[in-house]
Structure formats: structure tokens, C-alpha cells
Amino acid sequence: MTHSRKSITGSNIDYRKHLIVKPGSKVDLSSIDPGFKAPHDSKASSQGLLAKCVQRLAELQYLIYAENRRSLLICLQGLDAAGKDGTIRHVLGAMNPQGARVHAFKVPSTLEAAHDFLWRAHQQAPARGEVVVFNRSHYEDVLVARVHGLVPKDVWSKRYDRINDFEKNITQGGTHILKFFLHISDEEQLQRFKQRLVDPKRQWKISEADYTERKLWPEYVRAYEEALSRTSTSNAPWFVIPADRKWFRNLAIGTILVQTLESLRMKTPAPTVDIDDIRRRYHVAQRDQKKVASGQRTAGFNQP
């Protein structure tokens, strides 16, 4: 565990260092507790910190937009009910739709399936100045595609290197990439399935696939472990986020995003005009406005 100065979270833990998958390391998910929470933190104490984080994130996103030099791609992956939608709502929801968007990766359409698997990811990758959240991502092509044998091993096994090349490519074009695996336990997943069942407002989320996929848990864990191990790079790192506690998940992701974006030391761009000249013009406009206003008042008095 790495300790650092107190961060925006008020905790001593540097989540970026603590939760990152070190490039080249081998991930064993069974050794990572999905219920982990930073010492002394609790849901109640996290609310104020999360609010600060969310607000700061909105400011940082505004800077990305204003700078119009770089972009940010956030990939969210996790098993069903791991909390991808909740993360978007609670952590990323305060960003300005002007410059931020979410793209959900579903079963590929006929058009998408007729192309290379990275085609749709590249199309949705952020433009300069944009923040894009992938709700699921091109990683489905080494997860569900592998677990369900949608393509032969000889095809999916070559995709890790191709994903790394793709991510390097867009990174060199100015995109920062952060990838989060929301790590939940199978008990917590079942608990969340139960909530969906008993709460009529959540029933729309239930899909039969939830239960067929759950049976394939060990296969998914293996697929995730390989994906996390082979595609966490210094430019596009993976973070394993303990996600049984929603408040911890939100705080950890929010903090990692804020810390990473703050390290870019972004500034609002320099003005593109001569400010002294514009100031002079402003004062002229202000004088003219005053004259017009006083003229209107005088005209008003003269009316019968």
C-alpha cells in the first residue's frame, strides 16, 4: 500500500498507485478484495468528498474543452450489475454535455459486425477537447467474444496486441486513456439482481442474460485477468476498482480522474485577441451605450 500526502479524498491512500494494474504485472482477481475500502472511510464521510471531486471534475472537463488540445477516454468495464451506469450517473454526470458524452457498446450491429472489431471504437474515440466515456468498450471483443466463443481463439488471442496498438495510436494523437474494471463479488451481484427483482423501478434492467452470464463467472474472471494483465500500459492503464461498496467505487474513480487530470496542469487558453485593444473598444462601446441610454431617458421625458 502506498501512502502519500492527503489528497482531495482526505484519505492517505493514493488510489492511483494503489489500484493501478502495473504494466507487465499478472492480475489475480481473487487476491483483490471487492469490498475493500480505505481505512476510516465510510459512506457518510465520503459524501462531501465525492461532491468536491465531482465538482472539480466538471471544472477539469471544462479545461479540456477550452484548451481544445487533448481529449480523455474513460473505459468502464465490469460484469453485469458491477455499477457502470451508477458510476456514470454519480461521478461523471456533472460534466457539461458540451464536450462530454457517453457511448454504450452493445451487441455489434450488422454494419459494425461487418467491420474490424476496432472500427466502432475508433469511430467513437474522442475528438480534441472531448471527454468520452465508453460504457463497455472494445474490450468486449476479448471478453464476451472469448467466453462465448464468438470467434476462434486464434482470432481473439491476437486482439490484445491490436488493442495496445490502437490505444497507443490514439494516445499519440493526444488522447489520455483511463480504464476502470469494476470488481464486484458474486454475492454482491446476486444481491443487486435481487434489488432489481423487488424494486419495480429497477425491473427494466433485468435481462435473461444476467443469469446465463453469471453461470460463466469463472470464464469471465479468466478473460478479465488476461485482458487486464496484457493491456495495462503506461499510456492506457487499467485500475481494478473494488466495487462492492458503491460509495468507495465512486470516490476511487472520481479521485483517480481528478488526480490524473490535475497532473496535466491545464490552463484556460491564452486569448486570441489583443486584450488592450479590446478593452479600449469595450470602453468606447460602454460610452456609446450610456449616451444612447440617456438619450432614451430624455426622449421619454419629452413625451406628452
Ligand code: AMP
Ligand atoms: P448492457 O451493457 O447490459 O446494455 O448489455 C450490452 C450487451 O452487449 C452485453 O451483454 C455485452 O456483452 C454485449 N456486447 C457488447 N459488445 C459486444 C461484442 N463486441 N460482441 C458481442 N456482444 C457484445
Ligand code: MG
Ligand atoms: Mg446488462
